[in-house]
Amino acid sequence: MAQILDGKALASQVRKELKSRVSEGVQNGLPQPGLATLLVGDDPASHVYVKFKRRACEEVGFQNFHIELPSDTSQADLLDKIEELNQNSEVHGILVQLPLPKGLDEAAVLEAVAATKDADGFHPMNQGALMQGRQSLRPCTPLGIMRIIEESGMDLNGKKAVVVGRSNIVGKPIALMLLEKHATVSVCHSRTADLAAEVRAADVVVAAVGRAHLVQGDWIKEGAVVIDVGINRLEDGSLTGDVDFEEASKRASWITPVPGGVGPMTIAMLLSNTLKAAWGE
Numbered sequence: 001m002a003q004i005l006d007g008k009a010l011a012s013q014v015r016k017e018l019k020s021r022v023s024e025g026v027q028n029g030l031p032q033p034g035l036a037t038l039l040v041g042d043d044p045a046s047h048v049y050v051k052f053k054r055r056a057c058e059e060v061g062f063q064n065f066h067i068e069l070p071s072d073t074s075q076a077d078l079l080d081k082i083e084e085l086n087q088n089s090e091v092h093g094i095l096v097q098l099p100l101p102k103g104l105d106e107a108a109v110l111e112a113v114a115a116t117k118d119a120d121g122f123h124p125m126n127q128g129a130l131m132q133g134r135q136s137l138r139p140c141t142p143l144g145i146m147r148i149i150e151e152s153g154m155d156l157n158g159k160k161a162v163v164v165g166r167s168n169i170v171g172k173p174i175a176l177m178l179l180e181k182h183a184t185v186s187v188c189h190s191r192t193a194d195l196a197a198e199v200r201a202a203d204v205v206v207a208a209v210g211r212a213h214l215v216q217g218d219w220i221k222e223g224a225v226v227i228d229v230g231i232n233r234l235e236d237g238s239l240t241g242d243v244d245f246e247e248a249s250k251r252a253s254w255i256t257p258v259p260g261g262v263g264p265m266t267i268a269m270l271l272s273n274t275l276k277a278a279w280g281e
């Protein structure tokens with residue numbers, strides 16, 4: 001039976017560490033880290049996510065600059081707002097909550113955030129740096145996943161990792177980070193011919209698709225580490241992942257739950273990125 005990789009507990013530990021670093025640093029004259037959260041429109045899930053991020057921000061002693069704009073905000077007004085934040089020396093990290101309302105150009109908006117304040121790690125400069133294996137602000141969810149895998153004690157060197165999903169925010173960057181740690185990585189997607197066969201060969205599975213229980217329990221290799229990024233809402237309102245947790249737990253050595261796995265670590269890494277942007281460490 002798999003052991004649970006408790007992202008909630010790990011995230012709380014990370015936040016505690018950040019809080020004491022912030023209080024010590026500020027006492028020693030370093031600036032109080034500041035994160036700007038920019039929310040456009042009225043998507044209910046986005047409001048909930050931003051609320052969690054703001055709360056976490058305040059908990060560790062960061063300043064939070066919160067901006068809410070209506071869903072009919074023009075591209076030009078949004079870019080102006082971002083430029084204001086880019087120029088504000090108290091703001092070290094900028095988070096633009098996605099998805100943006102229809103009509104706004106997401107790629108242009110993400111590129112408008114100064115790369116040095118890109119707390120989400122989505123700017124093409126930072127994604128390019130990651131591809132080259134250079135230090136940069138890296139995307140939060142993959143950073144959180146790497147911390148979780150570290151917690152399992154698995155040495156990735158020479159292991160076979162399978163990533164299901166190839167988005168710019170999860171699938172591609174986590175594939176690069178696993179590769180950096182010397183895993184042999186396959187990236188699967190909707191056109192993959194035999195997903196089950198790919199997953200069956202994996203020592204580490206990262207599922208980031210957004211389809212409830214796409215990854216079946218009997219696909220999991222005995223002893224594999226299973227990281228479930230997916231967040232899917234079932235008809236009864238409950239949340240579930242991309243992996244059939246119950247069946248996969250019978251074969252995996254370690255597995256993340258949904259909720260309480262990758263999600264909390266994503267927010268913890270957002271804070272960690274903001275600190276890095278503020279203090280350059």
Ligand code: NDP
Pocket residue numbers: 141164165166167168169170171188189190191192195208209210211214229230231232262263264266
């Ligand atoms: P995207 O929708 O951007 O990407 C989904 C990927 O899954 C695509 O690459 C797609 O392939 C692939 N896919 C779709 N159907 C299949 C299939 N049948 N077999 C194999 N691959 C398939 O999603 P995101 O990466 O943004 O998010 C993925 C999930 O993770 C979502 O549930 C999201 O809510 C969750 N998430 C959770 C976070 C957290 O903090 N816990 C953070 C970010 C996301 P193709 O490219 O061919 O279309």
